[in-house]
Amino acid sequence: MPDCVRGRFAPTPSGRMHPGNVLCALLAWLSARSQGGRIVLRIEDLDPLRCPRGNADLLERDLAWLGLDWDEGGSRGGAHAPYYQSECTPIYGTALEILQKQGLIYPCFCSRSQLHAASAPHLSDSQVIYDGRCRRLTADQVQQLSKTHRPALRLCVPNETISFTDSCQGNYSENLAKECGDFLVRRSDGVFAYQLAVVVDDARMGVTEVVRGRDLLSSVPQQLYLYRLLGYRPPQYRHIPLLLAPDGRRLSKRDRDLDLGSLRQSLSNARPLIGALAHLCGLLPQPEPVTPQELLPQFHWELVRRESICVPEKWYTTPPTEWL
Structure with a gap:
């Protein structure tokens, strides 16, 4: 194991996060924090027309509301700047x-x-x-x-x-x-x-662990080829299960699936959402309100499901306070 685990959350601010994005950020945060590591926030705004800076600022506020802090990156900056791909x-x-x-x-x-x-x-x-x-x-x-x-x-x-x-x-x-x-x-x-x-x-940011959705698994061979050509050391990869809509679709920002803006309007805090996601992915036996910090003592990758996860139909028909 490296001296310091460096995880990252690297969202594309093309729209408001949905629960699948939140689950990815949560598991990346739990994995790094449980190992005493650091979290880097990188904004993947390669296409500035699709990813205005205002979206990135809103994303940071959403992460703070969720209780998912980071050590460097985004508007906070740090030793490995720039953290916006557009720069x-x-x-x-x-x-x-x-x-x-x-x-x-x-x-x-x-x-x-x-x-x-x-x-x-x-x-x-x-x-x-x-x-x-x-x-x-x-x-x-x-x-x-x-x-x-x-x-x-x-x-x-x-x-x-x-x-x-x-x-x-x-x-x-x-x-x-x-x-x-x-x-x-x-x-x-x-x-x-x-x-x-x-x-x-x-x-260049020294990332040692990449936690992201299983839909990006097929990208790794191309990236490992680039790592070799450029003389870099690749990170450890963990591709987590996808959250699917009841009809089997992958949740997407394009379809505004359960976007965080609407969820926040129904919630006074993020604990019900975090608890529901923790239960769906296998970290909790029953859904209950919880913070990311409260999940840390029991977090282990062996608990996390490997297969894709369909969100319950009631997530689309009832407010998130009734998901538990």
Whole structure:
């Protein structure tokens, strides 16, 4: 175990948090605090049009209301600033230069939308494996296309299977060439892509433990490849179960599933919400009002469920004070 565990919560402020986001923040906080570690708050606002600063400020107020404090990051700042990804373009540019010197970056002029490249990919999202067509362009073709199109940048991947052991989900393997394909590291509009940004930031912030949703499990092989190329040491990964709506959908900000704004209107404090989530994920035998601090003495990862969790129908039909 490292001398100091450094966990993190890295939300995208594209909308108000829902209970799935809260559960992720809670488990990340409990894991780090139970080991005497520190918590970093990183704001993943790579796309500033989707993530205005006001949303990030509101997110901080919501975390404080939940009782989930942090040691550095966000508006608090700290030794590893900047903590807003929108302010890190020069840092990502330096990492890109390292990859370019290895001859692994090439321009991509494909016309399909790349607007979501700066967003974390999810297992339930359809993903087209890129066939590498722009890797085969000649220098003359690149020069001609560049006159009318600003290219995105892709990273060449080898025909290699990368395996790792996730502390929650167990063993996982993925062949980069066959199951992923060359992936974007910078969009055509100059915004750096999620995969590169998250690796660079976790490394420079000294993050040793990443707790996040199971829908991001398939991102790890790509990130481990980047860790190797950039000479960084990867963290320990824990991919937690997803919270699903009663119809089986993943909770999402886009659908405003039980967003924290509406929940806060019904609650004088966060204890009922924390207790309901702790029960759903396996930390409490029965739902009861509780604070994150009160969960610490009994927290252990062996108690946390591994499979996805459907929230009860009553969460959509009754106020949160009646969830217990």
